[in-house]
Amino acid sequence: MPRQVDDMVRTDKGVAEFCKNYEFRTDYICEVVKRRQCRKILIQLPEGFLRCIPFLYKELSRCVESVEILFSLNPSHGSCLLDELGSRISGSDLLVHIGHVEYPNYTPAIPVLFIPAEYTGVHNLRFERIVDYIRTKNVQSVLVLTTSQHAELSRWLVEFLNTKGFRAEYGGIVTGCLVPKIPKDIDITLVVAGGRFHAIGVALRNLDRASTIVMVDPYTGAIRDVQEDVKKILRIRYWKIAYSREAKTWVVIDGVYGQHRPSIVDKICQLIRQRGGTCIKTIALYLDQHVLENLDSEDVDVFVVASCPRIPIDDLYEFRKPVLTPGEAYMVLTGEERYVYPW
Ligand code: SF4
Structure with missing residues (x-):
């Protein structure tokens, strides 16, 4: 799954020092929590920041003593995946989403505070x-x-x-x-x-x-x-597109929250059916190789990931059957030759 906080920022100088290099704005979080009179808050961080949980817990406990603080371990690869379910089930009054700004065209059904977590450590740019x-x-x-x-x-x-x-x-x-x-x-x-x-x-x-x-x-x-990287990626992508041309049975995987894209899924299924193919719609909160292994059989020819277009390109490009982005599915189904990204 795409990473938002790169592994390269990991150093052996210690977790606390790593966490201090980001502007988590704990004073501001406390101010908002007090103003909203929250009793419980849920904090969601991308994978790369999970080790800052003890650091954040200590920082926040100091300024909002009577508030229960809970941390989400559900996927947080982008602000497309706000943990609405965790927030509702836990009865949290506020979701504090750290590491991203708002995802356009997605309005969560719960109150959310976005903390972008600006890097304030020493940068190496000259x-x-x-x-x-x-x-x-x-x-x-x-x-x-x-x-x-x-x-x-x-x-x-x-x-x-x-x-x-x-x-x-x-x-x-x-x-x-x-x-x-x-x-x-x-x-x-x-x-x-x-x-x-x-x-x-x-x-x-x-x-x-x-x-x-x-x-x-x-x-x-x-x-x-990044031209060479892109050339390499395109070689793989065009091979997968070519390999999908005769496909009959397609599994199209939608996502949840900001990754829920019903109009894209419907459009792809409509094109598949117009060609006499079968379109099976699925939906997933989390998708990886393991899920695809279980889903795969001789009855499936191609998978399309509508939820996140980087999953086919970055994570599942080695899967034995084509796993396409919506844009690539569109190319196969319409004969478009120009590479279409993301949908
Ligand atoms: S859908 Fe977009 S924003 Fe969300 S994880 Fe994938 S690439 Fe990132």
Whole structure:
């Protein structure tokens, strides 16, 4: 499953030090909890932050003594998966979701407080090195995209680039699936994030610009384009698309909460049935290789994951049968040859 807090931020300096490097805004959480007169709160963190639970528990217990604090261990790969069920079952008055900003087009049925968890530790970016890199490309206009953890750093970078004579603009926060189309007048796009995950998402959505998309990693200081990674991914994806052309029986997997995409599922099933195929609809809170192993049989030809388009690309690309994104299913079913991402 896609990671939102990259493993590369793990150091052996100790968990407490790691956790102190992020702006969890515990004073603000306490203020909101008191103002709302909460008796119980549920806190949800991405995998990479789970080890900060004792740290957060101590910090929050100091300022909201009489409030019961509960931590969710349910999937939290993005704000598409707010733990609504855990919140309701536990009778929590507020879900505090840490690590992401709101997922567009998804309105949870419970009160939620979003804490983006900005990285405030020492970053390894040398802005001058970024300037040198951009100068080698001989370009002028720069778009800077980022994740919830590096929004402030990215704004500083934009200001710095503008003082160096570039035309830089801040394009906001991206997720693995929600990525803007890059405007035509942008020469180079910097994706400030830990690891390649987000830069690859930007490139898949903007394939005609893939050579101009650059990963800038604040943890390692690495600056590099992702074109080769994308080429490798596309080779695998086109092979899976070709392999699915004769498929008869399709299992389409929907998700829950913000990953519930009924109109996409219906559209795919309609196209399958128009071709005389069988579409079996399923729904899952969590999907991995193990679930697919149990689901697979000689009666199934292809799986389509409508919930999260990064699962087929990043996690299940080695599965023995094609596991497609909605965009790829659309390509198979309509004959479209241009790569479609994400849906
Ligand atoms: S659906 Fe999008 S935001 Fe949610 S985990 Fe997948 S890639 Fe991330």
